[in-house]
Amino acid sequence: MGEVLSQARLGVLARLVPPGLVDEALAVSDRDERRWRALPSRLGVYFVLALCLLRTKSGPAVLQNMFTTSMLARLRERGWSLPASTALSKLRDRIGAVPLQLLFDALTGWRPVARQAWSHAFGLLVCAWDGTELPLADTAGNAERLTLS
Numbered sequence: 001m002g003e004v005l006s007q008a009r010l011g012v013l014a015r016l017v018p019p020g021l022v023d024e025a026l027a028v029s030d031r032d033e034r035r036w037r038a039l040p041s042r043l044g045v046y047f048v049l050a051l052c053l054l055r056t057k058s059g060p061a062v063l064q065n066m067f068t069t070s071m072l073a074r075l076r077e078r079g080w081s082l083p084a085s086t087a088l089s090k091l092r093d094r095i096g097a098v099p100l101q102l103l104f105d106a107l108t109g110w111r112p113v114a115r116q117a118w119s120h121a122f123g124l125l126v127c128a129w130d131g132t133e134l135p136l137a138d139t140a141g142n143a144e145r146l147t148l149s
Helices: 011-016 019-028 041-053 059-065 069-077 085-095 098-107 140-145
Strands: none
Touching: 011 041, 019 041, 019 098, 041 059, 041 085, 041 098, 059 085
16 A cells, blocks of 8 residues: 555656656665555655645645546555644654755756746746745736746
């Protein structure tokens, strides 16, 4: 079951943060698996990143979004259910900040990026996310100036 759980990730995160890089960061920080857990460390890293993207959702709801319907069905057949918020908090504590810092360091270097519909905002490559929101009036001028392209 842990092997199925380790396959969970959120679409764009899998493209931007490859599983091999996550595994390397976990190994270097001594947070990799010595046994298959109900909540593997790789899942925890993607979960923390997904929390940033889906910040208005609860932990269990974010985790559910990380699985395809068929993966959830396979897990439920094996007796797995979505963990409680406390279990997800313990997972985050177990992973700690070091693997995420290593991922940040590995991913923030400059490299050419093929322009994708999701990769740029306001003419700039999106390199980080923090959940910042700015309330703006819904005017034609703002729409023209702030159109994502």
